[in-house]
Each structure stands twice: as C-alpha cells, then as structure tokens.
Amino acid sequence: MSSPSWKKVLWERQPYPDSFIPPESFLSALRRNPNFTPYTYWPLASLCCAITQHLGAVFTFLVVFVRLKERSLDARVVLWISVTLFMLGYLAWEVLNYANPVHGPSTRSKVFKSSLLVFLALMGLAPVLRTLTAATSSDSIWALSACLFLLNTLLADYSCMKPGSHTQERLTSVLSMNAAMSSSVVLASRLPDDLSVFSLILFAVQLFALFPILRHRFWGISTALQAFVTISISTLSLILTMSLSVSVCMVVIGIYVAVNFIAPGVLVWAQKYKNEIRGPWDVAVPRLNWT
Amino acid sequence: MKDGALAIAMISDFFYPSVGGVENHIYMLSANLIRRGHKVIVITHSHPPDRVGVRWLLPSLKVYYIPFPTIASSATLPNYFTFLPYFRTIIVREHINLIHAHASLSSLGQEGILHSHFFGVRTVFTDHSLFGFEDAASILTNKLLAAALKNVDAVICVSHTGRENTVLRGQLFEPSEDDPSVSVMRQSVYTIPNALVAEQFTPSPQPRPSETINIVVISRLAYRKGIDLLVATAPRICAAFPNVKFIVGGDGPKLNDLLQVRERHLLQDRIELLGPIRHRDVRDVLIRGSIFLNTSLTESFGIAILEAACTGLYVVATRVGGVPEILPEDMISFANPDEDDVFRAISEAIHIVSQGKHDPLKAHERVKSFYDWMEVAERTEVVYNTVIRSDPIDFGTRVRRSMDLGPSAGVIYTTILIVDCLFFLLLEWWMPREDMDFVQAHWKTEVFSELAQETSRARRGQLRRFT
Numbered sequence: 001m002s003s004p005s006w007k008k009v010l011w012e013r014q015p016y017p018d019s020f021i022p023p024e025s026f027l028s029a030l031r032r033n034p035n036f037t038p039y040t041y042w043p044l045a046s047l048c049c050a051i052t053q054h055l056g057a058v059f060t061f062l063v064v065f066v067r068l069k070e071r072s073l074d075a076r077v078v079l080w081i082s083v084t085l086f087m088l089g090y091l092a093w094e095v096l097n098y099a100n101p102v103h104g105p106s107t108r109s110k111v112f113k114s115s116l117l118v119f120l121a122l123m124g125l126a127p128v129l130r131t132l133t134a135a136t137s138s139d140s141i142w143a144l145s146a147c148l149f150l151l152n153t154l155l156a157d158y159s160c161m162k163p164g165s166h167t168q169e170r171l172t173s174v175l176s177m178n179a180a181m182s183s184s185v186v187l188a189s190r191l192p193d194d195l196s197v198f199s200l201i202l203f204a205v206q207l208f209a210l211f212p213i214l215r216h217r218f219w220g221i222s223t224a225l226q227a228f229v230t231i232s233i234s235t236l237s238l239i240l241t242m243s244l245s246v247s248v249c250m251v252v253i254g255i256y257v258a259v260n261f262i263a264p265g266v267l268v269w270a271q272k273y274k275n276e277i278r279g280p281w282d283v284a285v286p287r288l289n290w291t
Numbered sequence: 292m293k294d295g296a297l298a299i300a301m302i303s304d305f306f307y308p309s310v311g312g313v314e315n316h317i318y319m320l321s322a323n324l325i326r327r328g329h330k331v332i333v334i335t336h337s338h339p340p341d342r343v344g345v346r347w348l349l350p351s352l353k354v355y356y357i358p359f360p361t362i363a364s365s366a367t368l369p370n371y372f373t374f375l376p377y378f379r380t381i382i383v384r385e386h387i388n389l390i391h392a393h394a395s396l397s398s399l400g401q402e403g404i405l406h407s408h409f410f411g412v413r414t415v416f417t418d419h420s421l422f423g424f425e426d427a428a429s430i431l432t433n434k435l436l437a438a439a440l441k442n443v444d445a446v447i448c449v450s451h452t453g454r455e456n457t458v459l460r461g462q463l464f465e466p467s468e469d470d471p472s473v474s475v476m477r478q479s480v481y482t483i484p485n486a487l488v489a490e491q492f493t494p495s496p497q498p499r500p501s502e503t504i505n506i507v508v509i510s511r512l513a514y515r516k517g518i519d520l521l522v523a524t525a526p527r528i529c530a531a532f533p534n535v536k537f538i539v540g541g542d543g544p545k546l547n548d549l550l551q552v553r554e555r556h557l558l559q560d561r562i563e564l565l566g567p568i569r570h571r572d573v574r575d576v577l578i579r580g581s582i583f584l585n586t587s588l589t590e591s592f593g594i595a596i597l598e599a600a601c602t603g604l605y606v607v608a609t610r611v612g613g614v615p616e617i618l619p620e621d622m623i624s625f626a627n628p629d630e631d632d633v634f635r636a637i638s639e640a641i642h643i644v645s646q647g648k649h650d651p652l653k654a655h656e657r658v659k660s661f662y663d664w665m666e667v668a669e670r671t672e673v674v675y676n677t678v679i680r681s682d683p684i685d686f687g688t689r690v691r692r693s694m695d696l697g698p699s700a701g702v703i704y705t706t707i708l709i710v711d712c713l714f715f716l717l718l719e720w721w722m723p724r725e726d727m728d729f730v731q732a733h734w735k736t737e738v739f740s741e742l743a744q745e746t747s748r749a750r751r752g753q754l755r756r757f758t
Contacts (some may be wrong), residue, residue, distance in 0.1 A: 284589065
C-alpha cells in the first residue's frame, strides 16, 4: 500500500506527521544569487580612478599649503596657476558641451559674472580669513582639517555619469564639498599674508568645487582619457610630495596602489562569499504599467 | 488536573488588548488547550494605565502583564536579563512545565527561551511571519532569532513556506553526525496552520442580487499590502465591467493614492472607502460582496483570505508567501504581482461569479471542514508531548551551539548565557523559593458558572421589578 504523495497545502490533513519534511520539495523554491553578475578586475580598477584623482587633488593641495606656509612658494605663482587652471577647465567644459550638450542654466555671461564675483569676494575676505582662527592653537587646526578632509574623501561623489544624462546632485557630495572648503579655510588662516590666503582659497575652489564637476563630465568620454588624467594628477602630487619628504611620498604611493589596484582585487576575491538568498517569502515587487 | 495535563505559559509581546493575528492565535490556542484540560497562562508586557498586573480572561486564562515599556509597535527592547526575576517568580509560582513563545520580533518570548532551562521547563516557539535576508533590520533580527532558536526544543510555523523561511533564518540545521560537511534539518520543526472560528463568518442567508458584483478589499493600506496594484487595476476593472463596484475597508499611508485615483477617474460611486474596520465588523462588510481581493506582496498565512472564503466570497489573491497553500485551487484565483495579471484574475473571477459557478454556502461548509482551532490545539498538544518526552539539552551543548553562531555573535551570546546563570544564582540566594507564594487556588469552572447563573438570575429579577 502506498500512501498518497505529500502536497504543499495546509487545508487538507495529510497522512504525514506535522514535522514531516518532504525530501525533494523542501526548499526547492530557494534561489541563490539569482541576478548576480560578477565584477571583473579591470573595469573595477578603472572605476577606482575617480577616487585616486580625488586623493591626488587633496595631496596636491596639502603640498601647496605647506610650501606657502614655509614661504618656499610664491603666492603669485599659485594665483596664476589657479587662473590658468580655471581657463583650461572652462575651455575643456566648452569643448565637451559642444560635443554633447547638457542643458544647464549656465550661459557664458553668467559664468563670467559668478567667477568674477567669487574672485572679488575672496579677495575682499582674505584679511578676515587670515585672522579667523588666530585664537586657536595650530594643533587643533591640523586635527580639524584632517577630519574634514577625511569626511570630504568619504562623502565625495565618485559615481560615473552616463553621457547625456542629467543627474541631481546628491546631498553627500554637497557635504563633501563643504567639508573640503571649510578645511581649506581653516588651513588658510595659518598662512602669513593676505595674498597667500587668497591664492590658497582660490586654488581650493578650483580643486574641490570645480574639478569634481569636470571629472564627472570626463567620465563617459574614454578610458584612455580617464587613465591619462589619473596618472597625471597622481604623478604631479607624488613629485610635489617627494620634494617635501620621501617617507610621506612612500605613504602616498602606498595609498594610491591600495586604492587603485589592491582594493578592486579584494572586492573581486570577496565575491566568492556572496550568498544572496531568494525565495517565495521575499516581498514581491509589483509590476505596474505606468511608471 | 488530569493525568498528562500540562501547565503551559504562552509568552509574547503581542497579546490583548492590542489586536492582530498573533494576539488572536495565542488566545484561541490557549482557550482550546484549556478545554482539553491543560492549564494555560499568558505572559506579556503591560499596557498602562489600565492593563497592568494579573488579569483573568474567559475561559480561565490568566494573563500576567509585566511592567516593561515598549519601544515600537508593541515590542519591548531586547535586554536579556531584566525579565528573569519576573519570569522566575511566575514559573515557580504557577508550576509551569512548558513555555510557548510566539512571534520572532517578541523579545519577551526570546528571553523566556533563554531562561527556561534553569527551571527544567521545556520550550516551544511559534513563528508567525516571513522575513527576507537582505536589509539591515532583517539581518539583525535574524541573528537574534538564530541565537534564541539554538536552544529551543521545538519550532512551529504557520505555513510550509513559513517553515522554509524560519529554517533558514533561525539556522535550524546542524552538521550531520556521520558526515560533518553535510547539514541536516532538526527533526523538531513543525507546520501547524492557523485556524478561524467558522461560526463568526457565516455567509449572508439571502442570496445577493446578481446584477451588481461587489469586490471587497479589507487590508491595511500600505505598500506591503500591494495597494499600488489595487490602485492600478481598480479603474481598469471599473471601465471594463460597468456592473462592478469596489468596497475598500482599512486605513493607512496609501489611502491618499486611492482617493486620488477615485477622483481622477470620477469613480466616487464605484469605489466605496469605509475607513478602518473593527474585527467584529469584518463579516458585515464581507457579506456585501461576492469577490474578495487581496493584492498583498508578502503574506505568511493570509487569515483575511480565509475569513473571506469562509463568508462565501470567491477569492482573488496574489501568489505570494504561504497564500497558495491555504485554499484549494477551485476557491481562489491566483495572480502574479503584476498589473495585467491581476486584471486577468479579477476578470476571471467576475465571470465565475456572474455565471453562478461559486456557491457561498458550499464554500462556507468546505472552509469549516478545513480549519478548526480544536484540531490546531490537538496538533500542538502532540508537539508538547514530544517535547516533554525528549531529553533536555545539557549546558555543554547549549554553550557549543551558541558558539556556533559566529565568531563575534557566538562569544556575545555565550557570555549572555553565562551571566544569565550567575544572575539566576543571585536570585536564588536573594529570593529563596521557600519564601515564595505558590498558587493554590485554581479556576473552578463549576463555581464560575454557578455564580454567573446566580448573577444573571438576580439581574433578571431586578429587571422584572423595574418593569
């Protein structure tokens, strides 16, 4: 005599005990890693370029600050570099906009007006900023600016923008920019004269406010461009740090290698532990015709 | 008490006066176990200002309301130790043999499972809900559940899907003794469904007029209940079938969406919104319709569907969680959680109902034969007896199983286990059992019914004097 086969129903009493576990059908609806596409190494490494570029900018800024503070770099040179960078960046922006236009609110006259406004405002504020933290000890300033740069690096928007799409700026990237600007302001307040303060802050605006926007636009263009920008920024920062201290330069090299080459490898390796469990108990996603 | 009768303590954060599926389950199960001759008490947290201390519910169900504050949705904070003094006193006073904890988000129940081995009390746990594995809240609560269930004697789930889910969440498998690389399921995981009181959900005695077909929806109006699907399909159904009306009961964050769609499509006379409905009024709403629609996105058992089917409504439901298990295919139309498919299933149901192929009275009789609380109590009793007969888990096994939880969670939970033992020893010394006040007087049904009769007689006499 064969007993009727077990069915997955509750409304019928079956000739099996309640603790019976059907050998075949139990957990048959379980799916592991259903929509899983594994990462590969090189695309991840190229995505990490954005982080390296950002770190490069931070280190370059720090070297410029140290040089200005030690008076081994003329503030006027920094000023002219900033102005040149702005011109070059704006030119690149115009070229990119010509190739594939992103409709934004900025017209040329507006850009000119606002950049002039920032320029003059910073110039006017420089004496105020120079004495801003006169009553605070330098140790507190170093600690504060280190924390702020850390926050800036953690929160920065490293996502890649698809060409043609217009994404809303996220809160974290705004916070990140603010952290970097605050950090530059408190560092600038340690500098000896008004012109250094002015040129450092102008330089910070280029690196932390304008460069991320341009970096975003660079994204979808080509990997070669991406690699070129990354290599040039990181090499520049390395050369500048080398002139200050070799040991610091070694640390910076270590950071770049870890971020750009080791971290993607660790992520690729860690994927073998990925175990996503899906089953009929998951909250279903309703499919609607209007979206 | 008769031979083989047990003294059972139901422990859960969720009990009357709050209302819901778990609360009702605990009450109905307790009431039927009492009818079968067991002694049952309930331990829950208090609901100040008026539900505090010890209360009795009919039929002779004693409820201990422990003065713990709640954090969110009637759940208390898991803290592992503060429950022990109350728990010890109650278990010792009431001579409890077995505790039955309910609901995985009830920290009171999980603590009860942790403490009970000090008293030689056996443990059973019932899981009522489904959880995923991906979000942070699920990961955390699943770890707490796994920790609690390491040392439980038996687990009951309300549906087969729920059982698969609980086995994975609570890690109810151990390395096999023959081959440690293979995991085997614990033998003590049961499926016992919920039930309903069929007498409370009788179909309407006179047949409904067949020209208009009412579709009833009774649900919390929230995302998880799939209200987006309802909002998308209701206007399409109204356009395709001019004789169909919707009656929607319930309240929630998605009410605005429903109001908007009603306004946009000018369906004020076709979609009736009733607002929140008390459980005792559910049947009065249900008998106004002939089709019940449930678009939930996750459901561990779906008691609302059963209540509707019992009232004689044809059911349209999304195929999620444990819903496919609760009714035979000819009483329910399934749809995928997809707008077009829900539309198709409702149209199919409208055809079935308008051709008179669905007999409400027959449906009621069938559901009545499927589910019965007395049967649930009997099946639970089998679990209790198996647990009582099994060997208790010794302390070494407890520690070993706790350490299996993981490199950090294992150490944390083992520490909790050991500190709990020390706390217990402190309590034994500080409040010795000899000084405790044991429960001597039990509920006597004969005395109560005599008193009740006397009271009603006296009241009738008073009434007669007044008239």
